[in-house]
Amino acid sequence: MDYTIALTGATGFIGSMVARQLVTAGFKIQALTRATSDRSRLSGISVHWVEGALEDVDSLRRLVNGVDAVVHCAGAVRGATRDHFKRIYVDGVARLVHAAAEQHPLPRFLFISSLAARQPDVSLYAASKRQAEAVIVENADGMPWVVLRPPAVYGPGEREMLPLIRWMARGIAFVFGSGNTRFSMLYVDDLVEAIRKWLLDENCPCRVFELHDGHPGGYSWKDVIDTVGRLNAKRVRCLHVPVSAVTGLAKLNLFAARMFRYEPMLTPYKIRELKHPDWVCDNTALTQATGWTPEVPLEEGLRRTLALS
Numbered sequence: 001m002d003y004t005i006a007l008t009g010a011t012g013f014i015g016s017m018v019a020r021q022l023v024t025a026g027f028k029i030q031a032l033t034r035a036t037s038d039r040s041r042l043s044g045i046s047v048h049w050v051e052g053a054l055e056d057v058d059s060l061r062r063l064v065n066g067v068d069a070v071v072h073c074a075g076a077v078r079g080a081t082r083d084h085f086k087r088i089y090v091d092g093v094a095r096l097v098h099a100a101a102e103q104h105p106l107p108r109f110l111f112i113s114s115l116a117a118r119q120p121d122v123s124l125y126a127a128s129k130r131q132a133e134a135v136i137v138e139n140a141d142g143m144p145w146v147v148l149r150p151p152a153v154y155g156p157g158e159r160e161m162l163p164l165i166r167w168m169a170r171g172i173a174f175v176f177g178s179g180n181t182r183f184s185m186l187y188v189d190d191l192v193e194a195i196r197k198w199l200l201d202e203n204c205p206c207r208v209f210e211l212h213d214g215h216p217g218g219y220s221w222k223d224v225i226d227t228v229g230r231l232n233a234k235r236v237r238c239l240h241v242p243v244s245a246v247t248g249l250a251k252l253n254l255f256a257a258r259m260f261r262y263e264p265m266l267t268p269y270k271i272r273e274l275k276h277p278d279w280v281c282d283n284t285a286l287t288q289a290t291g292w293t294p295e296v297p298l299e300e301g302l303r304r305t306l307a308l309s
């Protein structure tokens with residue numbers, strides 16, 4: 001197949017799966033990589049690497065030169081300041097969209113946003129994702145675009161949720177607060193398949209789509225814990241962690257991160273994301289537009305994740 005994709009974030013969890021599976025499906029990939037990136041997730045996979053960064057306009061121009069589509073997966077969930085998230089998402093997207101919109105013919109443009117963008121008031125991460133989406137809409141300049149808003153994406157190699165799932169597999173679940181929030185989930189292969197479907201469907205409308213694993217109404221933490229317990233045939237003990245205790249830790253961590261200049265995961269903003277009662281999403285529009293349907297239910301996804309990680 002003569003179809004070349006410019007990919008950002010290829011050294012990360014989602015981007016590496018995108019690269020691996022799209023190369024297998026016959027696409028050519030040219031991928032952005034930083035001098036400091038660890039490319040080992042893609043060893044043995046045929047990728048044309050373009051050295052640079054979202055901050056380096058020349059590298060972005062080289063990345064998108066002559067491609068049929070841009071898939072923008074680079075990002076960060078950790079961070080302490082509004083500036084940090086703005087630099088990665090808002091400024092990064094703006095530079096990439098402008099570089100792509102200079103091309104003749106115009107490539108198509110796909111941005112991996114997040115379900116968090118639905119609630120921009122909840123966190124700095126959510127706000128920056130929402131702003132980045134707006135930058136695409138305002139600057140696409142005739143370039144066909146789509147924004148995907150995945151919920152929690154999991155699979156082998158994921159780093160933020162996997163430690164919690166591993167503890168569940170050992171028989172201990174840490175439950176934040178009452179554990180009454182509901183959230184959708186998505187196995188990484190299903191996200192990649194949604195991207196592949198969009199790449200092959202020139203008629204997909206330019207819009208924002210939510211996507212999840214097809215389980216209506218999402219999950220509670222108890223659903224996830226029970227599923228891991230069933231898979232391991234083991235009783236899982238729940239340790240309820242009080243919101244006040246974690247909020248105190250998060251405040252300390254944010255203070256330390258700003259002082260010692262590291263990018264923290266646990267911050268008061270992350271707590272607000274975790275406390276938000278409804279991160280359930282809906283596939284209807286994406287399925288109608290592209291024919292994509294998810295294939296991997298939670299139990300199978302967790303089985304693969306625990307076996308392969």
Ligand SMILES: NC(=O)c1ccc[n+]([C@@H]2O[C@H](COP(=O)([O-])OP(=O)(O)OC[C@H]3O[C@@H](n4cnc5c(N)ncnc54)[C@H](OP(=O)(O)O)[C@@H]3O)[C@@H](O)[C@H]2O)c1
Binds near residue numbers: 032033037055151152
């Ligand atoms: N994982 C989830 O559950 C989830 C859910 C919804 C949405 N998302 C979104 O999906 C995207 C990918 O997430 P992920 O879990 O795959 O993250 P990840 O594993 O942390 O990977 C992030 C990728 O972005 C690259 N990157 C970061 N800053 C960059 C910069 N300034 N210039 C160039 N590359 C840069 C990283 O490069 P290095 O290797 O050099 O660090 C890495 O390749 C993010 O935008 C995230 O918000 C993730």
